Amino acid sequence: MSILEKYLAGWSFRTNKPSFDVGDEVELFVTGRENGAQIARVGDSKLRLDDDAPDGLLDKRVRLKVTSFDDSEHVGEAEYVETVGESAF
C-alpha cells in the first residue's frame, strides 16, 4: 500500500453488516460460539467455522476460507486454514 493510499483508506461509511464472497481468504479473530460451532463475528455479520476446525480458538487470529455466505441474513460458513496470531491482551 502506497503512502497516499494509507492516508486515503477508510474515507467512507462502512456497513455494519459486511459481505463476503465464496472463496475469499480472510484473517479474523474467532469471537465466540453459537449452537456448538465457533464463529467469527465481523461487525454484525457472522462466519461459522467448519467442524474440522480445532477447538479452543476463541480470541485467536485465524485465516479462514469463506465457503458460503447469505447476503440477506449476513451469515456464512468458512473453512479453518491456520492460526496466525492472538490478541495483544
Added chain:
Amino acid sequence: MSTDQTDGFGDDDLADDGEPDIEFYGGKLASAFPLVFFVVWAIVQSGILRIGDTTGLVAGMLVALILGLFLVKGSWTGYANTIFEGMTRRVAATAVVAWLWAGMFAETIQTGEFVSGLVWAADAVGVGASMFPAVTFILAGLLATGIGTGYGTTVAFSALFFPAGVLLGANPALLFGSILSGAVFGDNLAPVSDTTIVSAVTQDADIGGVVASRFKYAIVAAVLAFSAYLVAGASMSGLDIAGDAREILVSSAEPLGLLHLGSMAAVIGTAVAGRHIVEAISWGIVVAFVFNLVFGLADFSEMLVFRASEDIGIAQELAFLPFVELVEAGETSVGGSLYAGAQGFFPLIVLVLLIVAGAQIMIRGGGFRAIQEWLLNSVATTVRRAELTMVLGTAFVNSMITINTAAEIAIAPYIARLGERFNINGYRRANILDANTSALGYIFPWSGGVLVGYATLQGLPDEYAWFEQSMVVNPIEVVPFVFHGWLLVSVFIVAAFTGFGLEYISDRESEEVARA
C-alpha cells in the same frame, strides 16, 4: 485451581472454561482490585489534589499491587509471577522503546530552536487580534506534531504566544483554548506522541499506519476548529492594553528553527512509508542533530555532554572535545537533549510496566473477563454500540484520570478485546482510543494539560509588568473554547453511529506489530 508456580499457566489467556488462574477472596471481580485502587489513587492525586506527578502514580500502583496480595486465596506465588508475566509482555516493551526514542527526538528539536522558528513564523505572518487564535492553533498543532508532547507545547505557547496575543487584543480564554487545541491535535497525530505509541502497540498496529489512518478524523475536526477560531476571534473582544506585541515575539524569534519541519518530515515520512518506528525516529534524530550543528541552532554539548571533574588529568586532556566539559568535583554529570529526552520518560516507563502487570492480574483472576462479558452481553451488543461504548468508555476514564497516558494504558485492554470481538481493525481501535484520550486530557479544568498551561499563565505577571493577575484564564473558563478537543470527540461519536472510517480486520490488515 492452584496458583503454585510449578503449575505454570495455560497458553490460552481467556480459555472458555471460565476458571481463573488466580483465585481471590470476593470472587473474580476482586482481581480488579489493583487497577481499581490505582484509578482511585490517580483520581485523588491528579483530579482532587491536582498533583501531576507521574512518579506519584508509580507509588500508587506499587501500593495497589502489594495490597492486592492480601486478597489472594492460598499461595501468593502465582500472583507474584503474574506481575513478571505482565511486565515482560511485548506491548509494554514496545511502548518503552518507542518512548525513549521519541523523547530524544523531541528534546533535540526543541533544543534546536523549533519553538523560536514558529514564533518567527507568527511574527512574519503579521496577523491581527481576530486571527491570532486561529494561527496560534495551527502553529501549536505543528509544534505538538513535531515534539509529540501536548504538555510541552502548552507550556511553550502559554509562555510566549499567550502574552503576545493578549497584548495584541485577542480574547484570553479563546487564545488559551486555541493553544490547548493545538496540543490535542499533535498529541493525537504525532508518531512520536506517547499516546499515539500506546494506542498503536496496544491494538497490534504499526505506528506509521496508525498516523496515516487517523489523519482523516484529525483533519475534519481541525478544519472545523480552525473555522470556529476565525469566527470566534472576530466576534469575541479582548483586552485593551498599551504595548507592543511584536516585542515579545521578536525577542524569541529564530527563522532557522523552522528547519526542524524537515526533521519532523523525516520521522513522519519514513514511519508512514512503513519503516520501523525505531528506524523512523532514529532518522529524525540524525537529521535534527545535523541541522543543529550545521546551522548553529545548538552546540554539540547541548545535545550530549560529559561534565567531568576538572581534577582528573585525562578529563583535562579530553576537554578539547565538543562533548566534554570540565566542572568542579561533585558536580559531574552527563547531559544534553538526548539524555534529558530519554530521562523524561523514565517515570512513565515504570508506570506502564506496573499497569500492564495489574491488567495481567485482572486477566488471570477472571475479573477482566467478567467485565468484558457484561459489556458484550448488555451494552456492546452490536458493532455500532460497541464502538460507541469504546468512545464513551475512553472519554469517561480520561475524564477521571487526568494524566492521559496512564488513563489510556488502563482502558487499552478493553478497547482491544471489545473491538476484536467485532473484528474491528487495529487502526480503527487505536484511533478511537487515542482521539478521545488526547482530547479529554486538555478539556476539563482538572486535566493535566489544562493545569500545566494554567501554571504557566500564573507565572506571567512576574515576567511582564503589564500582565495583571486578572488576565490569567481560569481553567473552568477555557472549557468551551478547546474547539479541536470537543470536535474530535464529536467526530468519533458521529463515526461510531455512522460507520465513517470503520474498517474491519478483513478489510485491511494492520502491518506486523513487530514493526510497530
